[in-house]
Amino acid sequence: MNFHLPFLPFRPAKPRNKGLTMMMDKGLSIRQVEDFISVSAEYTDLVKMGFGTSLLSNNLKEKIKLYQAANLKVYLGGTLFEAFLVRGMLDKYIELVNGLGLDTVEVSDGCIVIGHNKKCDLISQLASQFTVLSEVGSKEAGIIIHPTRWKNMMEAELSAGSWKVIAEARESGNVGIYRPNGTAHVSLVNKILDKIPQDSILWEAPQKSQQVWFIKQLGANVNLGNIGYEEVIPLETLRQGVRGDTFFTFLPDEVKANFAQQS
Template identity: 50%
Template sequence: MSFSLKNLPERSAKPRAEGITLVLDKGYSVRQVEDLVEVCSGHIDIVKLGWGTSYVTQGLEEKIKVYQNAGIPVYFGGTLFEAYLMRNQLSDYRKLMERYDVTHVEVSNGTILLSDEKKQAIIKELSNDYTVYSEVGSKNPNEIIPPYKWVRTIQQELEAGSEKVICEARESGTVGMFRPNGEIRSGLLEEITDQISPKHLLFEAPKKEQQVWFIRKYGSNVNLGNIQPEEVIPLETLRLGLRGDTLLDFYSLEEGNELDQVIKANGMNDQE
């Protein structure tokens, strides 16, 4: 191995139960997927074909196979699930997933109103045949869900059969766990993770500042989602402390290192 840095943080290996990077593909071509897989397949655990993009993507079948042949599961975005559900076409949605050998399903109600009871019933039913990721939090920036309700809903959905619960942020990172300006609702996050282990959660964090926040708070192996394909490698460097933002968070000093003092005096570790 030509790279040989000492004392990097320990990173989980594929197939990962923790430290998942979920990529948001909003319309890549076959060759773009081949390129992505070639350059960083080891850092991608699962791919979501964003909202209804798969509906209008030419060459979808071949594209999905490239991911699957690289050992990366693919699933359709939650909004497509909602589009089928609101039309009473859930059985058609199941056929669609079978047609493309899709093994994961996102159950969400980010846009449509769907009662907690009905949502949990759907999770229960689908979890017999699929790995279910359910999503909590509205896409509507004006709909603020109080912390206790996040906690209760997440717990109920895990019990109903969700493999992980996704905490909503959208592609823009401006709703759900975040304020409209992209700032994190840290009190909300603390209340949630006080009661539910982060390993059962997957945080949508499309912006770098958000990724940095989660990695500093929950460690290198936090589960992060809605990562743009071109941000997979930059995110991996954040997890390993190989970017300025986390360089001083993840490493142990060798004994006798003369930089010891100055680094500790730097104070960047205290930015949080």
């Protein structure tokens, strides 16, 4: 940090188990990756090569090496996992992940329906070789999954071997835990947290208003994902309370008392 400012919320050092930020790479060039790393590696934990971009990127291996050298955990987006699975090519997928030198995979069922027992079996199988992130929720707008079902699925997937479960929002942030207009299903989130430890969940939160909402509800060290490569620093200012939206969130009462809050 460039200077000392007291009363900032605690942020654990990397590698950390909470307060994670996952950035989505949608096809960055080598130089953009270098630029990203130069300013944001310290504030980023995970990099997802978004949806099927890994198929098309002509610089995939080189990018993965750059990210890994900066201590960022890289994995391929869940849509690509499903694209292999629907074609009956899980073995080829594992071969690809190993060939790319990755240690993390995402198991999702956002496009195809996988029976939940089968999904948990896939998680168990992959967890023997890889760190597994598994995603819960629908990619379709307006689909409601009952809170009890969210909880049961998350619990079963964590038991099956998932390191974290991802609460789906898609890149655009208007499905799964969000309404079509992008606001969070508050009671759904609260009910999930009745049963599932917060640190085990990574919330997709591509929109700033969603990031603000989660930080205010769950603190500076909530796990957030699907963050654009130029939005990691702005998100970190939200986490640390040095942006308007969370300016008062982490201040102790004796500091708050110095000035009234603009309302």
